[in-house]
Amino acid sequence: MSRNKKQKPSPAAPRVVPGGIDSAALAEAALGASRFKDAIEHFKGLLKRERRPAWLQGLATAYAGRAEQLAAKDMIREALALWRTRSEACGVPLLGAPYVAWLLKDGQLEQALGLLAAAERLPPAAQAEAYNQLAAAVLVAPEALLSGLSSDSPMLRQRAAARAALAACVRGDEAALAEALQAISFHSPYRDLRPLLKALVLQASDPQAAAAALARVPDKGPFEALAQALRVSLMPGREWLAALRQLDAAGRALVLDLKGCPPSQRALVLDLMSRLESSAPATELFELVLRQHRVIGEGAARQLCLRLLPHVPQRLDAFRASFVPLTAAEQARVLALAAELKRQPGQAETHWLRLVQLLRATPDTKPRAALVLRRLADQHAHHRPDGELCTHAQNWLGQSLELDPADRATHLRLIRDARKSGDLKQARARLEAAHKLFPDDAPLLLEAVEIALAAGAFKKAAGLAKHVLALDPIDPRVRTTVVQAHLAHARKQLVAKNLPAARRELDEAENWLRSGSERGLLKLLQGLAAASADAGDALLREALVELGGPCVGVFHLLLEGERAKLVPEDLLRRAGADLSTTPSAAEVLALAHALDKLPERDPALHAALNPLRDRLERAAGMLHLSEGEHLQVCEALHRHRESELTRQFAVAALARWPKRLVFVYLEAAARFGAQPWLMPEREWKRLDDLLDQARDAGDHRTAARLGQLLDASDGGPFDEDMSDDDGDEDEEADFGPDDLRAMLDMMLNVGGEDSLIEMARKQLGKAAVEQMRREVGGSKKKLAEALLKMLMMPTELGPRPPKPVVVGPRKPPARTPMPRAQNQPNLFED
């Protein structure tokens, strides 16, 4: 044994300290902590030295505690033996509270009744207590065992009434029960039967009254077993099922009697009861229900097994053998759900589409088929930034409308998707179809406004928006849309140098204005469209103040100037803008808000920011923003791909909050987002570690974003907010033989023959590659050539070879897919 290793004291043999005081303290401590075995040993050791009454009392308490522990584990005989030892060793009476109950529980009725003689010799108070304990034993004992009792014994006096009450209770004879209970006095050892039998009679018809009666029964009384069973039976809802476990077999039987459980189901109920706490695996439960389907009932058992089948699809045959076979639709649904549970989306999709085929054949089930198609589209959209629809999703949603044209949400979704993707022709066609079904639908008309805006038909947009407002006067979005339509039309006129028309549009917009920031913008445009230069300059100066200060004001000024193709220097001079000072925190935050309201990919935005860049970079290092404010600014800049500014603010934030992973991500995305392939390996590993940290910390959004960035550095798309392809499948479809050849050549150039052989091992298996190596005589070069030839074989001969994976210097560990962000929402999301 090493010298540092200490021997653990045996718990069964506690150390008795020579000094009696220390040992007594240990004994009391063990008693207080319910370590009764230790306490017994300590007290025994103490009593060997001196027979102090306090230690004797302690030993008796420790014995009693240990005996109760054994009884709680159903070790009744051991508990009884220990109780007798307690009586002999400590000189305390055998007749104590639990002893008689344990004797009865163990079927030792005669032994229990044998204590009656001892009870008669006790003083009156102790005698009454002893009679209480023996009441249940006397009540249920056969007459022959009671012949030794004197006829005037209180135990016999009201026994007949108590037994009559029990008989009346089970017969349901309420009058006889009342009469019998009336005959039991308040001093009788059987007095607890009065509330107990009342509770028993009332438990089904009036549970509240029964509970009230039961509440009058003292704990640990002579009829505790009955009281416990009734308490369980009266538990609300289905709690009683779980509580059955607290009862012994007789208690459970009584509760199941009261509940009306037929004998044929009892074994199953008790089996299920034993599975309540530990969640039974689906397989186990499936087997149990299948085995007991006749007891449960064919219909109910089939329903249960049908719900379990997606978790145990391997038991489909067993299901078919026991129940009415699955319909084709049921089977397709089960297989689709099973594939989803196994995370096999491709297979799931196949089964769902099969289900759609089956459901669409019947008019009644067409809406269900449409629902399945919408769900498929949802699942595809979840993988896309902004929920954009891929061509599959668009097709499925289109088909779903053929099956269920009344689903307005799907109409809207398809219209929005077409509009956002710039396919205004398609958007209009879909809108027209929807409009026929829902002629005065405000959200649809609002979409019409958006389409008109997107098409530059601002006048039409304003007219439509007013129509929407007539239908839905309290929708604030409509009013904003009307203003935006007029402002957009005014801009169009500014570009066309048609200043009177621009002013008319701006006057129209003014009628609808509500918010202060819009008023500032209006004033700015009025300044640009003013008839006289002086009036215009004054309006521009006022606008800069109303828009929230020089920084954000200048930004708006330059943005509108860029859109109207005006010279920035002229504008700055006319508005008297001062670009020499560093913006304050409030100004930077106002700018972040302004950026957040602007759509992405606005080419004018970057030009408008150019004159402000130096000042903002200075501000990043100087301003004392809070963590939330930093995040707000970084996210706004990141959203518009202002990489350098994002980086500067993220670096400043990291200097103060180095462990905030979201800033780590923003800083890394600013550096590598545009060119992820430049990310060095060390940086990749660092970010990968941080991704794990984010996931462990429950920051799923940052973890997902880091994962995307890392994937992009491995050749995947880094596309938080933009994507213009149709997904992996389409990408594969475009991957032709020339691309394959180029890819393989690149692989040979980068990694040599080893990389190609390594890739082939992964794709074809080690055995096949080794076989080929032997066939070419072991030469690595010849093997590489043979592999190249094989990979370039025409696809008519078999399935197309898989898209090769470039074996680069870095091998990222596999990452599990990220759940959608939950706990760290974008600050700018509504």
Added chain:
Amino acid sequence: MTDPMTDPYRQLGVPETADDETIRAAYLAAIRACPPERDRQRFEQVRAAFEAIATEPLRVAHALFDTSAPTAHDVLDVLSAGWQPARPTEAALYRLLGAADAQR
């Protein structure tokens, strides 16, 4: 309890053919019986059950896409649905109080 019932119809005590009104009434009765301050867990279960089947489209979606596996509670609930409360026999009562069958 670690393994609650997963069937929203049984949670609310309504048949699978129940309409919106019936389900809403059952939900309101259930949350009146177990307000969140009294039994948070049960309240959450009742609310989740209502949210799963409150409307016809939700019920159709539940029928098609629900993957929650039934638990022992669900099976017990199915079994106990047909039971009618009854009185115990005298023998069961005596046995509970400590009598062996032969001794009565």
